[in-house]
Amino acid sequence: MSRNRSARSLSTTFRYVALVAGALVMVTPFIYMVSTSFKAQAYVLTFPPQFIPDPATTDNYVQALTTQNFGLYFLNSIVVSVIATAASVLVSSMMAYAFARFRFPGRELIFRILLLGLIVPAMMLIIPQFILAKQLHLLDSLLGLIVFYTAGTLALNTFLLRGFFESIPWELDQAMQVDGAGAWTRYWRLALPLAKPALATATIFTFLSCWDEFAWALTIINTPEHLTLPVAIQLFQGQNATQWGLVFAASLIAVIPVIIVFLVFQRYFVQGLTAGAVKG
Missing domain, CATH: 1.10.3720.10 (MetI-like)
Known part of the structure; x- marks a missing residue:
């Protein structure tokens, strides 16, 4: 019984991890687009990319x-x-x-x-x-x-x-x-x-x-x-x-x-x- 429960728990954990990873892959470009829209042109191509614009602007x-x-x-x-x-x-x-x-x-x-x-x-x-x-x-x-x-x-x-x-x-x-x-x-x-x-x-x-x-x-x-x-x-x-x-x-x-x-x-x-x- 305990083995079955452990297998089900491991399977559920794997599915959640896969779903979260897939969601991040899909959402990350959109988040970056939102972040870039609040950046001045001089800060757009900075590396590493900044997901929280600093300084932020609505220009x-x-x-x-x-x-x-x-x-x-x-x-x-x-x-x-x-x-x-x-x-x-x-x-x-x-x-x-x-x-x-x-x-x-x-x-x-x-x-x-x-x-x-x-x-x-x-x-x-x-x-x-x-x-x-x-x-x-x-x-x-x-x-x-x-x-x-x-x-x-x-x-x-x-x-x-x-x-x-x-x-x-x-x-x-x-x-x-x-x-x-x-x-x-x-x-x-x-x-x-x-x-x-x-x-x-x-x-x-x-x-x-x-x-x-x-x-x-x-x-x-x-x-x-x-x-x-x-x-x-x-x-x-x-x-x-x-x-x-x-x-x-x-x-x-x-x-x-x-x-x-x-x-x-x-x-x-x-x-x-x-x-x-x-x-x-």
């Missing part, structure tokens, strides 16, 4: 917020990400509900063609997307970002949501049909409320994807007033030297909306894990 944050239209770039990213996320989640949820609940010719074939978007690297689509955007007069505009961000996230969201909609018991749909509810009513009043966990997951992934996207925004945006935050942060890098304190300060400011979105929608995700669709 990097002041400079990030007051130079190069940072507020405008932040607003552009908010507008693009929020609209693209809302549009993608709405459209993909309707598509997923149709694939999960309706039977029509070619349903599985169409779904598999849609999933091709998950296996094609985004960078391979830059040129055809650029040509299409040019033909649709969407170059150098926030609308061009919104349209292609929405389209680029539909496949993953539809895949996630279809599986969740299929897990909702058919009896609930049939009960609403008996009461005279049509397909739209069942989707809006039954499927969406029960799909909060999947919708929260899709929203987090989509917002993060749109907020952090760099390549497409750099490709089609030429007017400075239309830049989004990831591209704008690149402007803080000089031709001869990079002001890392300024770059990290701007990056930390850019992380705030992502954290807010995650915290807001995580609550619904946790609720969905503990609440079932049917209670016996």
Whole structure:
């Protein structure tokens, strides 16, 4: 008995040590970024690295917020990400509900063609997307970002949501049909409320994807007033030297909306894990 207890205790200790080590590996770069954002440029590259800045300064944050239209770039990213996320989640949820609940010719074939978007690297689509955007007069505009961000996230969201909609018991749909509810009513009043966990997951992934996207925004945006935050942060890098304190300060400011979105929608995700669709 004592040997078994010792083995279990040793195994538990090893797991905790491994988890702590993994957490430190993941958290250390972020801590260093936070530390560097409070350092003057002269102290950024000191060795050994200082995780507690001495002296500490907030000049990097002041400079990030007051130079190069940072507020405008932040607003552009908010507008693009929020609209693209809302549009993608709405459209993909309707598509997923149709694939999960309706039977029509070619349903599985169409779904598999849609999933091709998950296996094609985004960078391979830059040129055809650029040509299409040019033909649709969407170059150098926030609308061009919104349209292609929405389209680029539909496949993953539809895949996630279809599986969740299929897990909702058919009896609930049939009960609403008996009461005279049509397909739209069942989707809006039954499927969406029960799909909060999947919708929260899709929203987090989509917002993060749109907020952090760099390549497409750099490709089609030429007017400075239309830049989004990831591209704008690149402007803080000089031709001869990079002001890392300024770059990290701007990056930390850019992380705030992502954290807010995650915290807001995580609550619904946790609720969905503990609440079932049917209670016996």
